[in-house]
Amino acid sequence: MIDTTFGVALTLGQFTLGQFTLGQGDLPAPMSGITLYHYLFTASTMFVLGLIGFLTRRNLIVMFLSTELMFQAAGIALIAFGRFHMNQTGDAFVIFVLTVAAAEAALALALIVLLFRRKETLDGQAWASMKG
Amino acid sequence: MTDFLPTLLTLASEPVAAQVGPVGFAALKEVSLSAPLAAWLIPGLPMLGAVLAVLMAIGGVKSKLPAWTTVLCLAGSFAVTLWLYLQMRDAGAAYTTVKLFDWISFDYLPGKAFVANFSLYIDQLTCLWMLFVTGLAACIALYASEYMSHDVGPGYCRFFFAFCLFVFSMACLVMGDNLLLLYLGWEGVGLCSYLLIGYFYAKPSAVAAAKKAFIINRIGDLGLALGIMLTFVHFGTIQFAELLPKVEQYVALATSGNLAAVPASVQWIAVLFTLAAFGKSAQLPLYVWLPDAMEGPTPVSALIHAATMVTAGVYLVARTMPLFQCGAVTVPPDAWVLPGLVVPALDIVVWGGALTALLAATIGMAQFDIKRIMAYSTVSQLGFMFVGVGLASSYAGAFHVFTHAFFKATLFLSCGAVMHGFGGQLDLRKLSGVMWMKGWLVVGLAMLVGCLNLAGFPFTAGFFSKDVILAEAFSNPHQRVVAWILLVTAGLTAYYTFRVFFRVFLGPKSFEPGDEAHGHNDAHGHDDRAHDGAGHGHGAKGEHGAKGEHGAKGEHGVGEKGAHGAHDQAFQPHAPGWAINLVLAVLAIGSLVAAYAYPTKWVKGLVEKSSAAAVDLTGSAAHAPATLLGMDPHEIMYYVSAGVGAVGILVAFFLHYLGRKTAATSRADAIKLGALQRGAQHKWYVDEFYDATVRVPLKVLAHVLHFLDKVLVDGLVNLAGLLPRGLGMSLRPSQGGELHGYALAMACGIAVLALVALFSLV
Numbered sequence: 032m033i034d035t036t037f038g039v040a041l042t043l044g045q046f047t048l049g050q051f052t053l054g055q056g057d058l059p060a061p062m063s064g065i066t067l068y069h070y071l072f073t074a075s076t077m078f079v080l081g082l083i084g085f086l087t088r089r090n091l092i093v094m095f096l097s098t099e100l101m102f103q104a105a106g107i108a109l110i111a112f113g114r115f116h117m118n119q120t121g122d123a124f125v126i127f128v129l130t131v132a133a134a135e136a137a138l139a140l141a142l143i144v145l146l147f148r149r150k151e152t153l154d155g156q157a158w159a160s161m162k163g
Numbered sequence: 164m165t166d167f168l169p170t171l172l173t174l175a176s177e178p179v180a181a182q183v184g185p186v187g188f189a190a191l192k193e194v195s196l197s198a199p200l201a202a203w204l205i206p207g208l209p210m211l212g213a214v215l216a217v218l219m220a221i222g223g224v225k226s227k228l229p230a231w232t233t234v235l236c237l238a239g240s241f242a243v244t245l246w247l248y249l250q251m252r253d254a255g256a257a258y259t260t261v262k263l264f265d266w267i268s269f270d271y272l273p274g275k276a277f278v279a280n281f282s283l284y285i286d287q288l289t290c291l292w293m294l295f296v297t298g299l300a301a302c303i304a305l306y307a308s309e310y311m312s313h314d315v316g317p318g319y320c321r322f323f324f325a326f327c328l329f330v331f332s333m334a335c336l337v338m339g340d341n342l343l344l345l346y347l348g349w350e351g352v353g354l355c356s357y358l359l360i361g362y363f364y365a366k367p368s369a370v371a372a373a374k375k376a377f378i379i380n381r382i383g384d385l386g387l388a389l390g391i392m393l394t395f396v397h398f399g400t401i402q403f404a405e406l407l408p409k410v411e412q413y414v415a416l417a418t419s420g421n422l423a424a425v426p427a428s429v430q431w432i433a434v435l436f437t438l439a440a441f442g443k444s445a446q447l448p449l450y451v452w453l454p455d456a457m458e459g460p461t462p463v464s465a466l467i468h469a470a471t472m473v474t475a476g477v478y479l480v481a482r483t484m485p486l487f488q489c490g491a492v493t494v495p496p497d498a499w500v501l502p503g504l505v506v507p508a509l510d511i512v513v514w515g516g517a518l519t520a521l522l523a524a525t526i527g528m529a530q531f532d533i534k535r536i537m538a539y540s541t542v543s544q545l546g547f548m549f550v551g552v553g554l555a556s557s558y559a560g561a562f563h564v565f566t567h568a569f570f571k572a573t574l575f576l577s578c579g580a581v582m583h584g585f586g587g588q589l590d591l592r593k594l595s596g597v598m599w600m601k602g603w604l605v606v607g608l609a610m611l612v613g614c615l616n617l618a619g620f621p622f623t624a625g626f627f628s629k630d631v632i633l634a635e636a637f638s639n640p641h642q643r644v645v646a647w648i649l650l651v652t653a654g655l656t657a658y659y660t661f662r663v664f665f666r667v668f669l670g671p672k673s674f675e676p677g678d679e680a681h682g683h684n685d686a687h688g689h690d691d692r693a694h695d696g697a698g699h700g701h702g703a704k705g706e707h708g709a710k711g712e713h714g715a716k717g718e719h720g721v722g723e724k725g726a727h728g729a730h731d732q733a734f735q736p737h738a739p740g741w742a743i744n745l746v747l748a749v750l751a752i753g754s755l756v757a758a759y760a761y762p763t764k765w766v767k768g769l770v771e772k773s774s775a776a777a778v779d780l781t782g783s784a785a786h787a788p789a790t791l792l793g794m795d796p797h798e799i800m801y802y803v804s805a806g807v808g809a810v811g812i813l814v815a816f817f818l819h820y821l822g823r824k825t826a827a828t829s830r831a832d833a834i835k836l837g838a839l840q841r842g843a844q845h846k847w848y849v850d851e852f853y854d855a856t857v858r859v860p861l862k863v864l865a866h867v868l869h870f871l872d873k874v875l876v877d878g879l880v881n882l883a884g885l886l887p888r889g890l891g892m893s894l895r896p897s898q899g900g901e902l903h904g905y906a907l908a909m910a911c912g913i914a915v916l917a918l919v920a921l922f923s924l925v
Contacts, residue, residue, distance in 0.1 A: 155902040
């Protein structure tokens with residue numbers, strides 16, 4: 032199963048990011064079975080899951096969780112690229128993203144509490160008064 | 164008077180002195196004063212007074228303190244002027260410049276500088292002007308301390324602030340050593356005039372009058388500004404001490420009958436200055452603001468609109484006399500209308516003055532408001548002054564300015580005392596026998612002195628100064644018509660002057676109080692307090708005529724205010740207090756003493772030892788002086804003008820003293836001249852004429868332009884605004900307000916971008 036999954040990821044990854052396969056260094060020996068493509072596949076899967084969650088759910092808190100999922104997916108991709116290029120740029124960036132995400136989470140939850148108090152519902156559809 | 168007559172007769176037979184040697188600025192030598200910077204106290208002290216008045220306004224002073232500081236500052240200024248005069252008198256024909264600091268001074272090209280500094284130019288003409296400006300200002304400030312007492316508080320401070328600022332501006336105008344400083348003063352006095360005419364700002368007529376004065380003065384000021392620019396362009400300097408010598412060559416051309424050789428730009432300077440002078444000094448066609456300016460408080464009318472500011476135009480002509488002597492309007496010889504016509508600037512001045520004198524005198528004859536009569540008389544007398552300077556005799560003009568300042572201030576202040584005492588009553592039909600009421604004798608006598616001066620009664624100052632102008636006009640063979648116009652005007656002047664005197668001050672005692680007597684007109688400030696004799700220091704309430712005379716109101720009840728109501732019975736005129744009486748007495752005596760300036764040749768000496776002395780254009784051998792009745796006009800004019808004045812006074816006496824014994828306050832004038840009288844009473848419809856020819860077309864034009872602005876300019880702007888608006892309208896439906904709709908759109912957008920990236924990479 033795992034092999035199949037890796038195989039799909041490998042194929043998809045080679046198809047989309049084929050230019051990065053050669054001459055850019057490779058993952059270190061203990062993880063030699065897992066390439067950049069596996070990480071990217073995980074990240075994109077997480078991202079799409081988050082996107083689907085965001086589009087389909089009406090509860091504001093769940094929608095917010097979905098956005099967090101998309102955030103972390105982006106973080107994984109960044110770290111993977113950082114490792115792939117053998118530098119710390121991605122790591123540093125992710126530290127910032129995490130910080131911002133933490134602050135944003137505090138803010139967003141507070142906002143959701145306020146919105147709930149105003150309308151006594153968590154339904155995102157209730158907030159359509161700004162329509163043009 | 165006994166030793167006066169022989170002096171006078173010897174003067175009369177004295178031949179016109181032939182001019183020898185340099186004249187005007189060329190005859191002056193430069194001197195320095197013993198303490199030059201002290202001369203700056205003359206404008207400086209009034210400025211200090213203005214600053215103090217502002218500080219007192221901020222501090223909320225509610226006493227007469229601003230008046231006293233003003234009087235002190237102006238008296239100090241007068242004292243310094245006196246010191247300056249004594250210094251200059253000892254120096255003889257001389258001038259001096261006193262620089263305070265650099266104002267504008269820069270090189271606009273290497274070696275070519277534009278210089279206009281805060282610097283004074285002082286010669287004897289300056290001294291003459293500043294003596295009566297500061298002297299009269301100090302007196303009138305004292306008068307105003309009582310006259311404005313109903314307004315003690317912020318209004319009082321405001322009044323004396325503008326008053327001081329006016330004297331400062333006038334000093335800049337008269338003493339400035341360059342045309343730009345003169346222009347600063349010129350605008351400054353205009354501003355103060357505006358502020359003081361509109362002093363009762365809650366009164367629409369006062370505000371309208373202030374605006375009218377300001378706007379009409381702008382027309383004249385445009386002439387001054389253009390003239391100064393032209394002066395600088397041609398001569399490269401606007402400082403008198405550098406400018407006047409440069410003009411001499413052109414004056415020499417003009418005097419030798421070669422006016423055409425003078426460059427056109429030089430010729431035009433004087434013409435533009437004429438426009439400026441006619442605006443400021445209320446001459447045709449710009450005189451209409453001055454009568455309306457009487458909306459201001461009377462001390463203002465006396466100081467600004469009679470004695471000093473309105474003579475600024477005469478001063479300008481006298482000061483720049485050399486420019487005027489070579490100024491002209493020259494029509495090019497190939498023009499299709501009046502080709503080759505040359506009208507000398509001085510002729511424009513003479514004719515403008517003469518026509519204004521006549522027109523204003525005829526209007527003055529038919530007015531009923533005594534202040535307006537005095538205003539028209541001022542316009543008329545200013546016309547005389549312009550004829551004087553226009554005949555290239557600065558002496559004649561300046562002498563009349565000097566004597567007129569005294570007697571017209573006296574007249575105005577007397578009228579003001581009446582207005583103050585009778586609740587704003589100015590209608591000569593509603594006042595009678597004021598002189599005989601208790602406490603009014605000083606006012607009556609001062610009025611009599613003023614009237615005698617204005618009417619040109621023999622041996623008064625006004626008599627001499629008017630005679631000098633008339634004699635100059637009659638001895639000039641080109642100006643016979645003007646001379647006759649002025650002689651007729653002199654007769655009319657005597658008539659309307661004594662019409663006021665006989666009606667208001669003599670005859671049976673009777674009065675009707677003005678509409679301010681009710682004390683409810685806050686705009687005009689006369690509250691009940693002002694008329695409360697006991698609380699106001701006017702111990703004795705003036706007694707007035709039999710109450711029965713109020714009963715006669717019905718027969719003359721066509722007045723503006725039909726119902727005076729029961730208030731009339733309670734109204735008591737309050738006689739003027741010590742300040743008004745003192746100032747009136749001083750000025751009346753001053754206008755009598757001013758007559759001695761003629762036999763002692765005081766003013767003549769001053770003017771001829773200044774830059775204003777003109778090169779004689781007419782006395783050359785080409786033209787023998789004209790004669791009147793076969794004699795030298797200088798000799799015979801005393802008798803002729805005395806006779807004409809006497810006729811005027813006698814006519815007034817018969818019509819307005821003897822002729823109205825039965826109806827003391829009869830509405831009608833004793834003679835009826837039908838349309839002629841109506842025309843004069845309506846000021847010859849000049850205001851209506853201007854309304855129809857200037858105001859209405861301008862208004863129509865303004866409406867047309869406003870329409871164009873609305874349609875074209877605003878249309879373009881609105882079109883530009885419409886574009887983004889339409890775009891927004893078309894995009895509005897996409898904002899559905901559904902959170903998931905936006906999210907979906909975003910996701911689709913990402914998908915599209917991802918696909919684009921995908922296919923571009925492959």
